[in-house]
Amino acid sequence: MSATLSREDAARRAEELRREIAINDELYYVKDSPLIEDHEYDGLLRELEAIEDAFPDLAGPDSPTRRVRGAPRSEFSKVVHEEPMLSLDNALDMDELDSFLERAGRAILAEGWSELGAEWVCEPKIDGLAVSLIYEDGVFQRASTRGDGTVGEDVTNNVRTIRSLPLRLARMKNGVVEVRGEVCMAREDFAELNRLREEAEEPLFANPRNAAAGSLRQLDHKVTASRKLRIYLYHVRNARDLGIKNQSGLLEWLGEEGLPTHGHDRLCSCRDDITRYLGEWGSERFSNSVNTDGVVLKLNDLALRERLGNTSKAPRWAIAFKFPPEEKRTRVLDIEISVGRTGALTPTANLEPISLSGTTVRRASLHNQDEINRKDIRVGDFVWVHKAGEIIPEVIRVDESARTGSETPFVIPPVCPVCGAEAVHLPTEAAIRCPNRSCPAQLQEGILHFVSRNCMDINGIGEKLARQLIDKKLVQNVADLYDLKAEDLAGLDRMGDKSAAKLIEAIAASKSRPLPMLINALGIRNTGKKTASDIAGRFRDIDSLIAASEDELAAMDGVGPVIAASIRSFLADERNVSVIDRLRKAGVNMSSGDADTGPQIQSGALAGKRIVFTGELSSMPRAEAEHLAESLGARTSGGVSKKTDLLVAGDNPGGKYSKALGLGIEIWDEAAFLRVAAPEKDKGRNEI
Secondary structure (H helix, E strand, O other): OHHHOOHHHHHHHHHHHHHHHHHHHHHHHHOOOOOOOHHHHHHHHHHHHHHHHHOHHHOOOOOOOOOOOOOOOOOOOEEEOOOOOOOOOEEOOHHHHHHHHHHHHHHHHHOOOOHHHOOEEEEEEEOOEEEEEEEEOOEEEEEEEOOOOOEEEEOHHHHHOOOOOOOEOOOOOOOEEEEEEEEEEEHHHHHHHHHHHHHOOOOOOOOHHHHHHHHHOOOOHHHHHOOOEEEEEEEEOOHHHHOOOEHHHHHHHHHHOOOOOOOOOEEEOOHHHHHHHHHHHHHHHHHOOEOEEEEEEEEOEHHHHHHHOEOOOOEOOEEEEEOOOOOEEEEEEEEEEEEOOOOEEEEEEEEEEEEEOOEEEEEEEOOOHHHHHHHOOEEOOEEEEEEEOOOEEEEEEEOHHHOOOOOEEOOOOOEOOOOOOEOEOOOOOOOOEOOOOOOHHHHHHHHHHHOOOOOOOOOOOOHHHHHHHHHOOOOOOHHHHHHOOHHHHHOOOOOOHHHHHHHHHHHHHHHHOOHHHHHHHOOOOOOOHHHHHHHHHHOOEHHHHHHOOHHHHHOOOOOHHHHHHHHHHHHOOHHHHHHHHHHHHOOOOOEOOOOOOOOOOOOOOOOOOEEEEEOEOOOOOHHHHHHHHHHOOOEEEOOOOOOOOEEEEOEOOOHHHHHHHHHOOEEEEHHHHHHHHOHHHHHHHHHO
16 A cells, blocks of 8 residues: 555655554553554554555654554653563464564574474463563562563562462572563453442453553552452573573473463474464464463574574564454344443343354443444344454444345433433433432442442442342332331341341441532432532532532532533432432431531641541541541542652551652551541540
8 A cells, every 4th residue: 555655645644653553552551441452553553564664764763663562651660671571573364474484484594493393382372461570589579561672660569469470489499580471361350340340430441451451550559469360471581591492391491480371382393283273272262261362473492592583673583473353243133221320321232143252142232322323233234243352242333235224223212211211411421321310220239339438338238138128129219228127127138137237227327427428429420539528518518519500510629511510410300309308307417517618627737738548447437537637627639649748547558558658658547647636536446
């Protein structure tokens, strides 16, 4: 294509491609939020390579075709790799693989070796984040990401949490060794992580690779520890110094030292062996627990590798064969609407069953009306489907040539299909939502949110109990929780007399929670803990909030037009207002005092300080402590930085505690905080 371009057009197109590649590099390698599939990215890079081949003077030293992509994140310490961590060239089909093997064969012959005697090791290409590990005298010392290939990020504490990684080698006791490999996440762990993030109203990860990368780059290593990461090693730097002669022996050495390897490698002595392995793994990969998007071919002999060397970005002795995304054609039998926990009306295509990436696919989310319109998906259409990240079924395009005229366009209905409430479509959102928080489809998740720690903090209600309360019609909206009696609960599964009495006590105690916790508990779209605290500081009680105009809300710092529209939409629904009225009659606190211009600023030890809370407080929920600090003139924050004045640490403090120590920030325990902020609570603690 580039040969038909003038030099001026080629230069313009090359600059466009570099910008687009740079944007996607940032999203993929740094932000862990890719917008395009791997094969689309490869297409951009290939187009740029073709232009630079036709016009070599356009290929500057900073071209993405000349360097390893990615950059260290600024939050982490930098690590300079003693030997660059190079990327691999890709082969996207057998012709490209044959071209690589022919080039390698000529280079092998030029070095005086027999091409026929050159063996290749095939290994699954794990779709994860490349890391380097340092062991000194057999003990794990440091881990770093690849970064830009020369400088990476220090992720030692996070990698240390990966349970499959030994912190001490099995045999090696002396010297320093560097091993390299890939951190990844199993499919089932990825699915569970996204389920939990959806419950917490957090953005979902696009695929396991980005979930692993985002988990490894957490500033708090306890978050990383909760993500069930895996690691597989495949390289030892300076392996020949350890007496290792080839890749097969290197993998054996890793296993003998207790270091995890993927275990599906194969030694191949000819092209037919390689082709056979590619065919077998192309099918077997779908039943594997971790994503593998291709196969890496490596020369087995390490001495021969050294003779062949590297280009500026990749070794000449290895290549990654990338499997094309599997696509299959099927038919849209119907489109149905499901109602999610936030009220989103999500269209889902019911498909004629097909086998795709190792599983039978019958359904695929169509996301929203805009997506349906963009792809022009109709009931009865034949469509092409693939699995995004080999996990999530997705309709990628319609086979318009197969249309007969009998296909039916689909429009999301204007009312909730479950409760009949008029659906709301905010101009700033693609989703159409049911605004009724008492809608049965939303009720269970609404209850779990209402009772959570940052809301009304009612301990004892989990998913199973919430389901029973709904099924027994004991709770049809969150206000019904305050009508429950011990005898209502005692007969439920795993709920004896003592448990029932304890839960009733917890519900009663929640009535005195501060107004910000109630506002957060209502589950207003786009309104979280921080916004709820700001609102409670501006409006003296719930009635003032209900009476506030959208303009008044939008004028507040930290609110703006999007959140203001969400609040007004929620409070305009009479069913939601009815729930608030019932909460009021039950005795739930609806006031934050007389302040109407922000939290009451008082003089004292906390006034003007930026405070961070960490760990578990015994006297009150953390959200309540934050509100208390704000009422005394402090500003609260979720993360420790150089601007933090004070850290209040409860039991089991996390990474914030270590960071505060390192920055020399003043640290108080819970008792010290209470002596200043709530002497009556501190006195009560001392009397117990």
